[in-house]
Amino acid sequence: YHADPAALSLAASANHPRVGVVKRPLVAIIATGDELLPPGSELGPDQIISSNAYGVAAAAQSVGARALDLGIAADRKEAIAALVRQAVAAGADVIVTLGGASVGDHDLIHDVLTGEGMTLGFWKIAMRPGKPLMFGRLGDIRCIGLPGNPVASLVCSQLFLKPLLARLGGRNHRQDIRPARLGAAIPANDLRQDYVRAMVREDDGALVATPFGIQDSSMLRMLADANGLIVRAPFASAAAAGEACSVLMLR
Template sequence: MISFDEAVALVRQLSQPLATEQVPLDRAAGRVLARPVVAPRTAPAFPTSAMDGYAVRDSDLAQAPVKLRVAGESYAGRPFGKRAGPGTCVRIFTGAVVPPGFDRVVIQEQVGQSNGLAFFDRTPSGGRHIRPVGSDFFAGEAILPAGIVLTPQALIAAAGADVGEVCAVRQPRIAILATGDELAVPGTAHLRAGAVPDSVSVGIAALAEAFGGAVVLRLRIPDTLEALESGADEALACSDIVVVTGGASVGERDYARDMFRGHAMQPVFSKVAMKPGKPVWMSRAGARLVVGLPGNPGSALVTARLFLAPLVAGLSGRGAGLAWQWQSARLGENAPEVGDRETFYRGQLHEGRAVFVGNQDSSAQAALGVSRILIRRAAGAGVLPEGREVSFLPL
């Protein structure tokens, strides 16, 4: 059994980004850029109106009030397309090309129109309401740096540069094997005596995806070695990380490790001196990683947040450190003394202070549902009074 910090160090070593691949932009949300996005075109590529109004020459409005003939219209995507001489103006709309020779756009609220003539009461001043060529970016300019997560706003920037695909770090593929005769699809457990809803794999799948993974397989497998070995084979064939929930105890039907006996497994760690989650383990199977989580929901979620989330974040290119951003807060109540293992309490922030949720049992699910943070306390620590600082990790 190793310490929590030792386990963290081992996970960090394994959390290196996967290979890169070209990804169509409409499937790139949440991915990590492996190379900068360089604009292949200038934006705007032509002078563009920033308002609805009339394109005019300053020289024509120098002696306002004045009437100008409306030579035509310019729409976004449908430019005026002709030359208009002095003494004329062009009706123009936001995003449309400003015809050559025109100096500014006068907003439509300041212009009257009748019988093909536009009326200008005064000489305009101030903003010209024209976006110059390249005012956003120029061709060849790097508009998104490597290493960022492709957020909705980043995708807009890439698409606006007329980029159709990006080079991104490959998403880690996650297979989740929920083991146990008792497990049933949530919503159906009441139909079978002794059945328990499989709540753990639902939460673990959501957590893995939140940190950059793609869940490609979820299986519920009964406690027979033949079924478990078959599930292990299928999972290893399609994933980068296999997550096994349950079967990590010492009962005569706990086969979490035996199910991989047909594969060359190299242990990373087998137990961690922590509470909850002592039975958590990790191994390598060739290029694949196998993470064994306890079957109790609280233990499973805590260990997944502490070890699986950083692993997924690292492989996805986000960096394992993203999932280990410890923060501090003052206690809103006394913290109990700690036993002989480092302990992670489920809690919340109330008015900026860390408080504990009621039921800390590893099987508790209602309390887990309202938990927002993990409060970390060292093994053997005594009672810590209200108002003292503690470290916590957002859930």
């Protein structure tokens, strides 16, 4: 329960000099990658702007958490480990890493976190976008390894990070999933649960969700334009415009 001004006045009027509270959880955010530079930088060959941390921090703050951006770690185990130790020293309740959780030569997060003492809970899930998601515990600290692709990072934040932080902060958090009908045909799905970026509008008292034609997990503009995600179960059949669907509202 979030104590608003009226609730605080009510507690005082009932002669309660103190009330129990839950500490706002602290999430430490670590971006990884030699190719990343902060906004405002002049890009060279094979370099990109580091953007995921800002969206993840905003997602955390939207459910009452505090966000600590620890910056960018190079693709070296010692550089990543140093920021993990900073997060622990800062008293983080949750450590979020961005990128480096897949299986490439520069995907070092698993080795670093387990080397620091993390017990792995799971690694890789059957969803799109967001397959490389990782979760574990480093003592009392929850560790979430988010994918490096911007869309996958933010979709996973919506589905996993926000509910976790809300619970740690003593809040209720429910995903806003509503019935709708498709505004355009959609192909059959494979073995992964799919979260399809869509524009949702109201038509004659019902919601209509129209998927964007491009669903690549690097296309952040499509997620910025979307106000919902069509939820597609594994092995769902192809569906025509007008058929029923479920949509997770983003805003």
